Every structure is written in structure tokens, then in C-alpha cells.
Amino acid sequence: MSGKEEDYVCRRDTYSTSSADFEYASENEVEEQTVQETLPRKVRNMSFKSTSHERSDGSEGLSSSPESPVTAETQELQKQRREMSPKAAQEEILAQIQRLQLKLTELRDVENASSVGSHHSQLNSSSSGYSLHRPNLEVSVRDTSFQQTGTGESIVSTNSAKVGPKLLVVSNRLPVTVTKDNSGAYHFNMSSGGLVSALKGVKSLMPFLWIGWPGTEIDPNERDYVRNKLREDYSCFPVFITDEQANLYYNGFCNDVLWPLFHYVPLPIVSSDGERKFDFKYWQAYSAANYRFAEAVLQVYQDGDYIWVQDYHLLLLPSLLRRRLRDVKIGFFLHIPFPTSEVYRIIPVRKELLQGVLAADLIGFHTYDYARHFLSVCTRILGLESSPKGVNYHSHFAHVGIFPIGIDPNTFHRALEDSNVQQRIQELHERFMGKKVLLGVDRLDYIKGVPHKLLALEWLLTKYSEWMHKVVLVQIAVPTRTEIEEYKKLSSQTNELVGRINGKFGTVDHSPIMFINQSLVFEELVALYTVADVAIVSSVRDGMNLVSYEFVMCQQANKGVLILSEFAGSAQSLSGAIRVNPWNIEELANAIYEAISMPRREREIKHWKLYRYVTTHTAEYWAKSFFQELDNVVKHRDELRLSLPLLNLKSVTKRMSNARARMFLLEYEGSLCHPKSLAELNNPTTTHIKILTRLCSDPRNIVVIISGRSKTILDNWFGNYPMGLIAENGCDLKVNGGAEWRCLVSSSETEWREELLPVLQYFTERTPGAYIERKKHSVTWHFRDADPEFGSWQANELQLHLAELCSNLPVEVNSGPKHLELRPKGVSRSTTVEQLFSILRDEKRTMIDFCFCLGVDRSSEDLFNLIHSLKDKVTNDMNFSPTMDSICCAVGLQSTNADAYIQDVDGALAAIRELSSHTSTITVDSHLRAHTNALSHVHKPRRRSSIRNQQSLE
Numbered sequence: 001m002s003g004k005e006e007d008y009v010c011r012r013d014t015y016s017t018s019s020a021d022f023e024y025a026s027e028n029e030v031e032e033q034t035v036q037e038t039l040p041r042k043v044r045n046m047s048f049k050s051t052s053h054e055r056s057d058g059s060e061g062l063s064s065s066p067e068s069p070v071t072a073e074t075q076e077l078q079k080q081r082r083e084m085s086p087k088a089a090q091e092e093i094l095a096q097i098q099r100l101q102l103k104l105t106e107l108r109d110v111e112n113a114s115s116v117g118s119h120h121s122q123l124n125s126s127s128s129g130y131s132l133h134r135p136n137l138e139v140s141v142r143d144t145s146f147q148q149t150g151t152g153e154s155i156v157s158t159n160s161a162k163v164g165p166k167l168l169v170v171s172n173r174l175p176v177t178v179t180k181d182n183s184g185a186y187h188f189n190m191s192s193g194g195l196v197s198a199l200k201g202v203k204s205l206m207p208f209l210w211i212g213w214p215g216t217e218i219d220p221n222e223r224d225y226v227r228n229k230l231r232e233d234y235s236c237f238p239v240f241i242t243d244e245q246a247n248l249y250y251n252g253f254c255n256d257v258l259w260p261l262f263h264y265v266p267l268p269i270v271s272s273d274g275e276r277k278f279d280f281k282y283w284q285a286y287s288a289a290n291y292r293f294a295e296a297v298l299q300v301y302q303d304g305d306y307i308w309v310q311d312y313h314l315l316l317l318p319s320l321l322r323r324r325l326r327d328v329k330i331g332f333f334l335h336i337p338f339p340t341s342e343v344y345r346i347i348p349v350r351k352e353l354l355q356g357v358l359a360a361d362l363i364g365f366h367t368y369d370y371a372r373h374f375l376s377v378c379t380r381i382l383g384l385e386s387s388p389k390g391v392n393y394h395s396h397f398a399h400v401g402i403f404p405i406g407i408d409p410n411t412f413h414r415a416l417e418d419s420n421v422q423q424r425i426q427e428l429h430e431r432f433m434g435k436k437v438l439l440g441v442d443r444l445d446y447i448k449g450v451p452h453k454l455l456a457l458e459w460l461l462t463k464y465s466e467w468m469h470k471v472v473l474v475q476i477a478v479p480t481r482t483e484i485e486e487y488k489k490l491s492s493q494t495n496e497l498v499g500r501i502n503g504k505f506g507t508v509d510h511s512p513i514m515f516i517n518q519s520l521v522f523e524e525l526v527a528l529y530t531v532a533d534v535a536i537v538s539s540v541r542d543g544m545n546l547v548s549y550e551f552v553m554c555q556q557a558n559k560g561v562l563i564l565s566e567f568a569g570s571a572q573s574l575s576g577a578i579r580v581n582p583w584n585i586e587e588l589a590n591a592i593y594e595a596i597s598m599p600r601r602e603r604e605i606k607h608w609k610l611y612r613y614v615t616t617h618t619a620e621y622w623a624k625s626f627f628q629e630l631d632n633v634v635k636h637r638d639e640l641r642l643s644l645p646l647l648n649l650k651s652v653t654k655r656m657s658n659a660r661a662r663m664f665l666l667e668y669e670g671s672l673c674h675p676k677s678l679a680e681l682n683n684p685t686t687t688h689i690k691i692l693t694r695l696c697s698d699p700r701n702i703v704v705i706i707s708g709r710s711k712t713i714l715d716n717w718f719g720n721y722p723m724g725l726i727a728e729n730g731c732d733l734k735v736n737g738g739a740e741w742r743c744l745v746s747s748s749e750t751e752w753r754e755e756l757l758p759v760l761q762y763f764t765e766r767t768p769g770a771y772i773e774r775k776k777h778s779v780t781w782h783f784r785d786a787d788p789e790f791g792s793w794q795a796n797e798l799q800l801h802l803a804e805l806c807s808n809l810p811v812e813v814n815s816g817p818k819h820l821e822l823r824p825k826g827v828s829r830s831t832t833v834e835q836l837f838s839i840l841r842d843e844k845r846t847m848i849d850f851c852f853c854l855g856v857d858r859s860s861e862d863l864f865n866l867i868h869s870l871k872d873k874v875t876n877d878m879n880f881s882p883t884m885d886s887i888c889c890a891v892g893l894q895s896t897n898a899d900a901y902i903q904d905v906d907g908a909l910a911a912i913r914e915l916s917s918h919t920s921t922i923t924v925d926s927h928l929r930a931h932t933n934a935l936s937h938v939h940k941p942r943r944r945s946s947i948r949n950q951q952s953l954e
């Protein structure tokens with residue numbers, strides 16, 4: 001196992017995973033590996049595909065699949081069973097049954113897997129964050145009912161009838177807190193949090209199930225009871241996590257790594273105990289916990305269900321689900337800020353997290369800024385093209401949307417009508433008579449800016465001393481995450497400040513700060529919201545901040561003023577607030593002064609503005625908008641898939657086998673290998689040569705490689721093999737097997753170079769990372785290695801300049817992925833392919849009756865069009881059989897003229913491999929020997945993996 005694999009595979013004593021799901025290989029590694037090589041050793045040795053996992057506790061987990069799945073463990077297990085209690089032994093047997101059941105499913109799945117999806121999904125499980133393939137657990141997840149075992153854990157039944165689709169909401173915590181008292185009895189308390197009320201509206205649309213952690217470790221023997229109770233009484237489905245695991249995952253990774261960084265708080269490199277702050281054990285626990293959640297979802301998922309994943313605790317979950325359920329509808333909502341790329345890039349596992357969430361169909365944020373940062377991060381960190389609508393990643397479009405959450409106004413209306421609340425309001429009015437009440441309601445979290453608020457009060461009381469005995473700050477500081485060092489520090493710092501200010505400005509009759517370091521019951525909170533004159537939200541970052549909304553709901557009578565930090569998400573919606581920068585203590589103090597001195601009329605106007613917003617943009621509205629958008633994007637996705645299906649290899653090979661002369665037009669960079677700006681980095685690997693030479697070895701096949709590189713480079717790469725070559729995107733052509741290149745550029749004018757090169761040079765000097773590739777006929781300006789945003793921006797500028805300059809020159813500007821190309825007018829890949837066909841005709845070669853064309857999505861449109869048009873006129877052309885068949889296949893899902901698509905480069909390579917295996921292999925060995933010799937000149941120094949591949953071939 002490589003060091004990399006070790007990093008991602010969780011410790012066996014807590015949770016072990018096969019690396020098929022958690023392995024992240026670099027592009028180069030993947031490119032050089034064969035399908036078999038990319039699979040972990042354990043899986044490679046098996047006669048069937050496995051994506052399964054094994055947990056040491058043996059419960060619920062998907063099993064791993066050793067070489068002899070049933071017998072290898074048997075002796076050891078039997079021995080263990082003899083030593084176990086009867087109950088534990090029964091549980092063990094049941095877990096075994098479940099494992100076998102899943103294995104059966106996998107075997108059936110493999111049997112059915114014949115499309116390219118299933119082939120290249122094996123490649124993809126390591127090459128990308130997620131891959132699209134058929135659900136391995138399709139049979140087992142079809143059912144939502146559980147068979148009671150009577151003794152241990154439930155096992156999943158496979159045979160119940162399917163009901164209509166349901167919504168599965170997945171969040172870290174269930175809305176029900178489960179506790180166990182000293183007598184061993186369980187208690188279930190439903191919370192009335194924001195998400196609970198938000199989802200009320202969606203509940204009316206379809207059946208609903210909430211999946212999450214019950215907040216405590218549940219004894220395995222009692223899990224069935226807890227699960228059934230939650231399911232029946234609360235529509236909840238628990239994800240069981242041990243306390244140790246929860247500590248590492250929730251406190252360690254979620255709240256001590258992701259939370260601070262997403263809120264712009266830098267990570268210290270070491271904690272106070274001298275441990276690394278970002279420790280891989282936290283990441284492993286996070287991955288393992290996400291995997292646990294995926295298992296739980298798969299147990300209750302049925303085809304057609306919608307899955308809505310909530311928040312930063314579960315960033316990996318969309319990809320874990322997508323791997324198993326290709327067509328699943330997944331929404332993801334981030335409740336906290338998404339930071340700028342300069343902060344996000346600090347996270348050591350930044351790519352993995354992005355790849356995880358990008359498998360969702362819709363990713364929602366509270367504000368435009370968060371969405372903008374996310375898109376920018378996708379471009380900068382993963383090098384993906386993004387638009388305001390979303391990001392395309394491995395042929396899956398992740399839509400991005402802005403959905404500011406709200407609250408449930410009715411909850412507050414009802415509370416305010418409650419006579420107990422009214423009585424409490426009365427009491428508080430009397431208690432604070434003659435004073436202005438400032439209110440702060442925060443968890444005692446460093447993001448909430450509580451010290452900022454206290455310092456501002458201190459400033460106010462110093463500067464406007466007339467208010468010294470007339471204002472009181474009621475600060476609710478709900479203890480939170482008290483095990484974490486930073487929270488402990490904040491708590492003592494806050495206590496000190498409160499003591500100092502109360503000591504400085506307090507009297508026997510009056511303390512300026514009433515500090516309540518505990519959570520309040522809802523009724524008390526509503527009463528406080530109602531009597532307050534000013535609410536101060538001074539967060540230094542806050543995803544949204546619901547407190548600001550709740551205060552507004554309770555201020556219909558008083559028309560109090562809201563002071564709101566511009567760093568809270570709600571500041572972007574609540575324009576009736578006084579918006580402040582909490583870091584500017586004086587500004588905050590002045591805002592408090594302005595608020596307590598504000599005339600009623602002005603307060604009324606501001607309040608109505610706020611009230612209108614809060615009562616229309618409710619939690620229910622938020623949930624419904626998100627859900628409707630999810631439904632729309634998924635419908636659109638499915639329509640697109642229908643119009644451009646995934647390449648069906650079985651059908652291609654069948655159609656190919658009927659043909660006597662086949663043409664394979666294969667674009668090289670972008671289709672068969674990941675594009676790089678420097679040609680030297682894109683040498684074909686041994687795997688490429690092996691596959692392509694095998695394809696060429698069949699006398700019925702004509703293989704043509706198409707590239708933008710020069711003929712010298714193509715000769716270096718492929719010159720030793722009987723392939724046709726098209727260089728400089730059509731400028732030079734070498735017909736299969738021939739030694740000579742034909743030049744297809746008619747104009748010999750080259751003066752344009754002198755005129756245009758200085759312009760390219762000018763932009764290159766001003767675009768770090770950009771470079772000019774000069775070729776015989778054409779020139780390419782590459783910006784792949786430049787800053788993605790700046791590079792695109794410069795490319796647009798350059799294109800405008802060039803377009804103007806080229807209008808009277810025999811050259812045209814073509815824009816391609818991460819490059820601009822200056823090519824003589826009238827020459828293109830399609831014109832050259834057309835020429836090739838006519839050369840073949842003139843040379844009276846066999847009539848082509850099958851053509852397979854592979855190209856990168858949009859940039860190959862002209863080629864696909866040509867093939868379609870040639871196909872249309874086959875009957876008039878002697879070069880084609882009257883029955884010529886053709887398939888245009890795009891690598892990527894954006895092409896409009898292709899007949900089918902392949903997800904990515906790895907999939908394309910796997911597909912060509914498959915096609916090559918349907919050819920004669922008589923001459924493959926001699927070609928390979930030639931390649932090995934050729935490589936010894938081309939590949940210096942050799943990369944480790946290419947040497948390894950070569951050795952395995954030799």
C-alpha cells in the first residue's frame with residue numbers, strides 16, 4: 001500500500017475501508033495505470049468488483065471482500081463465536097448474513113455491468129472524487145423496512161414493495177436528542193430548531209425521513225429499540241457513531257478544523273497540548289463518519305428519493321452516495337460561510353472536500369459571496385471551468401444557488417400570544433423600567449464577536465457617560481463546544497471583560513452587563529426579544545444568524561433597532577438594520593448610541609422594512625425554494641442524459657464487429673490524456689501505446705491521432721507505429737503507415753508571425769505561467785499554468801486584440817481549453833479529415849463502413865458535424881460503404897453534436913482499451929517492443945510509475 005493510501009485508509013480498530021473508495025490518486029498516476037492497477041490489491045485479486053467495506057464491530061457495515069469471501073474468515077470466526085456469549089454470537093451471524101447478502105448483490109451487479117460506465121467506474125474510483133456507476137446496493141437499498149431479528153441488530157430486507165419517492169434529509173444531528181438515564185431508560189426530546197420548522201413545508205410535498213446522529217453512543221444491543229422508536233415516532237433514522245469516533249469527527253475535524261477555517265480563523269499549527277492541529281486521525285474520522293452516514297442513507301434509499309445533505313459535517317457524503325447511486329438526486333446546503341480561496345486553500349484536504357460536495361446536483365449557500373467564493377475555489381483548486389450557474393466536474397454539473405434561510409414566524413406569533421410569555425414580558429418591563437435594554441443572544445463562540453460587543457459597550461459608557469446608569473446589556477452566552485481549547489479561552493476572556501466593565505461602571509443598584517452563561521427556554525428568549533430596545537449582533541463571521549430575524553419578529557410593539565455586523569450572512573438581506581464593522585469598536589459604540597437615541601418614527605420605518613423581509617423569506621420558503629430548484633436541475637440533468645447517452649460499449653463493439661473497414665479518429669490531448677501546456681509532459685504512456693497499437697494491429701482498423709502539436713512531436717510520440725497522424729490541428733497529415741507528411745496549408749505567407757508574435761509576447765510577459773508554443777504553421781498561447789481567473793481574463797483581452805489584428809491576415813484565432821491558437825485560415829481538423837478520406841479514396845483503399853470519432857466536448861463539434869455529414873452522403877461517395885455506420889463520442893457531457901459521451905479521460909482510455917480488445921493481436925508484441933525502444937529515447941528521466949508499468953509489460 002502506498003503512503004498515500006495509508007493516509008486515507010482508516011484505522012482498523014475503529015473503521016477500515018477498502019481504498020477503492022478513499023483512494024485519491026494523482027492525475028499522472030491514474031493516467032499510467034491500467035484498470036486493474038488502479039484497484040486495490042485486495043479487490044484486484046477478486047473475480048468480482050467490490051466497493052464494499054468492513055467494520056470491526058461487524059454491524060451494519062458493507063463488508064470487504066477477501067479472495068475467498070466465505071471461507072477465508074470462517075475458521076477464525078467460528079473460534080471467536082465459541083468464545084462469545086450466545087447473543088453476541090447471534091449478532092455476529094446476522095452480520096455475516098448481511099455481508100453475504102451484499103456480496104450477492106455485488107456479484108449480480110458485476111454480471112449486469114456491461115456498459116462503459118461500469119468499466120471506467122473502476123478506474124474512477126481512484127482518479128476522481130467520485131465516479132458514476134450503477135448502485136451496487138440496488139437490491140438491498142430498495143427496501144426501507146427492517147426485519148426484526150429479535151436479538152441483535154436489524155438486517156435489511158430485500159423484498160418489500162416500492163412506495164412513492166420520499167425526501168431524505170441528512171444532517172449531523174437528528175432533531176431528536178436521545179439520552180439514557182441512570183435506570184437505563186431512554187428519553188427522546190424533539191428539538192424545535194430552525195431546520196425542523198424549515199422542513200415543515202417540504203414535508204407536505206412528500207414523505208419525509210431525517211437521517212442523523214442521535215448525539216450519543218448507543219449500545220449495539222439497544223440500537224434496534226432506538227432505531228424503531230425514532231423511526232416510528234419521529235420519522236428519524238439514526239446513524240450510530242461511537243463517542244470516541246464522534247469526538248474525533250465532530251469536535252476534532254468539524255469544529256476544530258473546518259469551523260474555524262470556514263469562519264476565517266487561522267489554524268495554529270499545533271494545539272496547546274503540542275499535537276498537530278490538523279491531524280490525519282481527525283480527517284480519517286471525518287471520512288469514516290461520512291461513510292457511516294452513506295451506509296445509513298443506502299439502507300433506506302429507494303429509487304426516486306431525493307436526498308438533501310446539510311452542512312459542513314457531511315461534505316464527502318454526496319460523492320459517497322453518487323458512487324453507488326448514479327442517478328440519485330442530491331442537494332447539499334452549507335449553513336456556514338464559504339471562505340475565499342486564499343483561506344480555503346489552507347485546508348490540507350481541500351481537494352477531497354470539494355470533490356465530495358461536487359457530486360451533488362445542487363449546492364446551496366446563504367449569500368452570493370459564499371457562492372462566488374465556492375465557484376472561485378473550484379476554478380483555482382481543481383482547475384475547473386465554472387459559470388455563475390455552477391461547475392462541471394467529470395461530466396456532472398453541480399448547480400450552485402443562493403437560498404438565504406429564514407425562520408418560522410408562526411412559532412413567534414404563537415409564543416407572543418401565550419399568556420405566560422405575556423406575563424413574563426410584563427415582569428421584565430418592570431424590571432428594566434427607565435433603562436434601555438441592549439440584547440445579545442449568542443452561543444459563546446469566537447465567531448460571534450462577544451468581546452467586541454463588550455468593548456463597544458465600555459466605549460459607549462466612557463464616551464457618552466450620560467447613559468452610564470441608563471443602559472443595560474443582557475448578554476445570553478450559550479456554552480458551546482466546551483471541550484475545545486479555543487472555546488475555553490474565549491470563556492475566560494469574556495468573563496474577565498464582563499467583570500472589568502461591571503466593576504468599572506457598576507453601582508450597588510446597577511450593573512451595566514447582565515451576563516447569562518446558559519441556554520434559555522424559548523419562552524424566556526421570546527420575552528427578552530420583546531422587551532429589548534436594541535439587539536446587537538456583532539459576529540465576526542456568521543453563516544446567516546437567525547437571532548437577528550427572531551428579534552425582528554418580536555418587535556412589533558416596541559420597534560426596536562437591530563445593530564447587525566456586516567460579516568453576518570443576514571446583513572445581506574436585512575437592510576433595515578444599522579450595519580457595522582464589529583472590528584471598529586468606536587463605530588459599534590456609535591451605532592449603539594444612534595440606536596438608543598433614535599426617534600420612534602425612524603425606528604418604525606426601519607422595523608417595517610425588516611419585518612416585511614422576515615415574514616416573507618421564511619424558513620418554509622427557503623426549504624421549498626431549494627427543493628423546487630433541486631427538482632428542476634435534476635429533471636434537466638435527466639433530459640440531457642436522454643439526449644446524450646453514456647457510450648454503450650457493448651453496442652459499439654457489436655456495430656464494429658460487423659464492419660470490414662473501420663476508421664478511428666482519436667483526439668489525443670483532452671480525450672486520451674489530461675491536457676498539459678508543455679508538450680514534453682504529455683508523452684503517451686506505455687498504457688496508451690499498448691492500447692493504440694493493439695487497435696492498429698487489426699488490418700481492418702485505420703487509427704488516426706489528432707493533435708494540436710507539431711509533426712515533430714507527434715513523430716516522436718507515435719511515429720514508430722502504423723497510425724495516421726494529424727498535427728497542428730489539421731495543418732499536417734501523415735496517412736497511416738506512410739513515412740511522409742503532407743502539408744495542407746495552402747498559403748505560404750508567414751509575415752503574420754512577425755506582426756502577431758510581439759502581441760503574444762506582451763501578454764505572456766504580463767501573465768505569469770503563460771507560454772507561447774511556436775510551431776511550423778501555427779502558434780499557440782497557453783495559459784493552463786497561469787492563475788485560472790487571471791489567465792482567462794488575459795486570454796479574453798488577447799483574443800480581442802488578435803481578432804482585430806487578424807482581420808486582414810491569412811490567419812485566424814481559435815480558442816480552445818486553456819489556450820488560444822493562431823492557425824492559417826481555412827485549415828481545421830475537419831477539413832483535414834475530409835482530405836484524408838479523399839486520399840484514401842484516391843489510393844483505392846477499402847471502403848470504410850464504420851467510423852468512431854472521439855473528441856473533447858465542445859471543441860470537437862466541427863469534427864462531429866463532418867462525420868455526420870459524411871455519413872449522410874455515403875451513398876454518393878465511393879470511399880464509404882453504402883451502409884457506413886458512425887459514432888461520435890464526446891469526452892465530457894457538453895457536446896451537442898455527439899451521439900454519446902464518456903465521462904472523462906480515464907473512461908475514454910478504458911473504452912479504447914475495450915475496443916482494442918476486439919481486434920486481432922497478432923502484431924501487438926512487435927509494436928510494443930518498438931515502443932519500449934522508442935521510449936528509452938523519449939522518456940528521460942523516466943517517472944517511477946512508467947517504469948513500473950513497463951516492467952509489468954515486459
Ligand SMILES: O=P(O)(O)OC[C@H]1O[C@H](O[C@H]2O[C@H](CO)[C@@H](O)[C@H](O)[C@H]2O)[C@H](O)[C@@H](O)[C@@H]1O
Pocket residue numbers: 173193194335336405443480542543544545546
Ligand atoms: O452546535 P452545532 O451542532 O455544532 O451547530 C452550530 C449551529 O449550527 C447551525 O447554525 C448555522 O446555521 C444557521 C442556519 O442556517 C446559521 O444561521 C448560522 O449562522 C450557522 O452557524 C444551527 O442553526 C445552530 O442551532 C447551531 O447552534
Ligand SMILES: O=c1ccn([C@@H]2O[C@H](COP(=O)(O)OP(=O)(O)O)[C@@H](O)[C@H]2O)c(=O)[nH]1
Pocket residue numbers: 194441442443476478518519520521525544545546547548550
Ligand atoms: O438560549 C438560547 C439562545 C439561542 N437559541 C437559538 O439558537 C439559534 C441560534 O442560531 P443562529 O443562526 O443565530 O446562530 P448559530 O448558533 O446557529 O451559529 C437561534 O434560533 C436561537 O433562538 C436557543 O435555542 N437558546
